Amino acid sequence: xxxxxxxxxxxxxxxxxxxxxxxxxxxxxxxxxxxxxxxxxxxxxxxxxxxxxxxxxxxxxxxxxxxxxxxxxxxxxxxxxxxxxxxxxxxxxxxxxxxxxxxxxxxxxxxxxxxxxxxxxxxxxxxxxxxxxxxxxxxxxxxxxxxx
Amino acid sequence: xxxxxxxxxxxxxxxxxxxxxxxxxxxxxxxxxxxxxxxxxxxxxxxxxxxxxxxxxxxxxxxxxxxxxxxxxxxxxxxxxxxxxxxxxxxxxxxxxxxxxxxxxxxxxxxxxxxxxxxxxxxxxxxxxxxxxxxxxxxxxxxxxxxxxxxxxxxxxxxxxxxxxxxxxxxxxxxxxxxxxxxxxxxxxxxxxxxxxxxxxxxxxxxxxxxxxxxxxxxxxxxxxxxxxxxxxxxxxxxx
Numbered sequence: 320x321x322x323x324x325x326x327x328x329x330x331x332x333x334x335x336x337x338x339x340x341x342x343x344x345x346x347x348x349x350x351x352x353x354x355x356x357x358x359x360x361x362x363x364x365x366x367x368x369x370x371x372x373x374x375x376x377x378x379x380x381x382x383x384x385x386x387x388x389x390x391x392x393x394x395x396x397x398x399x400x401x402x403x404x405x406x407x408x409x410x411x412x413x414x415x416x417x418x419x420x421x422x423x424x425x426x427x428x429x430x431x432x433x434x435x436x437x438x439x440x441x442x443x444x445x446x447x448x449x450x451x452x453x454x455x456x457x458x459x460x461x462x463x464x465x466x467x
Numbered sequence: 468x469x470x471x472x473x474x475x476x477x478x479x480x481x482x483x484x485x486x487x488x489x490x491x492x493x494x495x496x497x498x499x500x501x502x503x504x505x506x507x508x509x510x511x512x513x514x515x516x517x518x519x520x521x522x523x524x525x526x527x528x529x530x531x532x533x534x535x536x537x538x539x540x541x542x543x544x545x546x547x548x549x550x551x552x553x554x555x556x557x558x559x560x561x562x563x564x565x566x567x568x569x570x571x572x573x574x575x576x577x578x579x580x581x582x583x584x585x586x587x588x589x590x591x592x593x594x595x596x597x598x599x600x601x602x603x604x605x606x607x608x609x610x611x612x613x614x615x616x617x618x619x620x621x622x623x624x625x626x627x628x629x630x631x632x633x634x635x636x637x638x639x640x641x642x643x644x645x646x647x648x649x650x651x652x653x654x655x656x657x658x659x660x661x662x663x664x665x666x667x668x669x670x671x672x673x674x675x676x677x678x679x680x681x682x683x684x685x686x687x688x689x690x691x692x693x694x695x696x697x698x699x700x701x702x703x704x705x706x707x
Contacts, residue, residue, distance in 0.1 A: 451509035
């Protein structure tokens with residue numbers, strides 16, 4: 320084997336080992352790498368009593384249609400976040416992002432207590448489709464609109 | 468073919484001829500690309516005018532990853548074949564890649580505030596791109612950390628090859644984990660999810676950024692080769 324081939328296989332082998340190590344580390348930390356949990360995951364964890372009383376969490380999902388209301392104090396928003404299987408009631412006192420509306424994907428950060436998610440922050444998610452408003456209108460009219 | 472380009476004199480000759488061509492492509496496509504992205508293209512149905520951030524952000528993020536793959540490629544050629552030109556190209560790529568990564572992070576932050584409602588979150592995509600930026604910085608620091616230039620070059624080359632594992636993590640982070648960042652729009656299985664009126668300026672900008680990278684790379688590599696020549700001459704003079 321020439322020196323060059325030796326170096327080549329050395330680098331190739333080393334790279335494979337490191338890739339393997341990275342894959343193991345990432346799969347082990349999966350639960351910490353995810354940015355948010357779905358309502359189903361949170362409800363299941365709560366039922367299994369795996370949530371600490373003051374554990375900060377992020378819940379992500381769609382704002383359920385027709386669920387956005389104001390609480391009687393006039394400043395707290397209350398809405399449901401759903402993954403289409405389960406939904407969680409979220410309460411948030413503050414300014415909602417511009418993209419927030421019914422059917423939109425959002426991520427709320429806060430605490431889950433007494434079946435209510437008290438959010439300290441609400442972030443908006445948007446999907447990967449980009450199109451002019453006229454095209455979106457036309458798609459909606461022809462019935463080919465695929466909501467996120 | 469690798470041996471063909473390893474000759475510095477031949478490389479200098481090719482680089483000199485190539486440079487005005489890529490310069491022309493870079494300036495031409497960035498100018499038309501900017502016109503299309505800022506004036507000609509329509510606003511987005513969801514994000515309205517804010518979508519124009521995409522045309523500077525997305526190509527910068529692509530280039531950040533592209534430059535890193537190039538850096539790791541040059542580094543492997545350096546380690547396996549021990550070619551001077553590969554060393555010079557790797558050394559010249561790193562700061563350009565770091566700039567593109569910084570640009571992607573900065574424009575992404577400016578875009579994130581109005582759309583998501585935050586400048587920064589520690590989700591898998593944003594964090595892995597920050598790691599990419601730190602890898603570039605680490606490469607440059609390590610390269611210059613040795614008195615003996617070739618030792619620094621080799622140590623940094625190893626770092627860059629180890630770090631290339633981060634590139635697929637960046638690309639697939641949005642598919643493997645829940646992230647705030649949305650999944651890929653252009654390079655995905657069932658075709659781009661961008662309307663053609665917005666895809667055209669994006670592609671123009673991507674072509675512009677790529678040729679800008681090659682343009683700056685050629686300038687830097689030529690300067691670096693000349694610097695080494697000067698250095699070698701100085702040593703020879705000092706010995707005499």
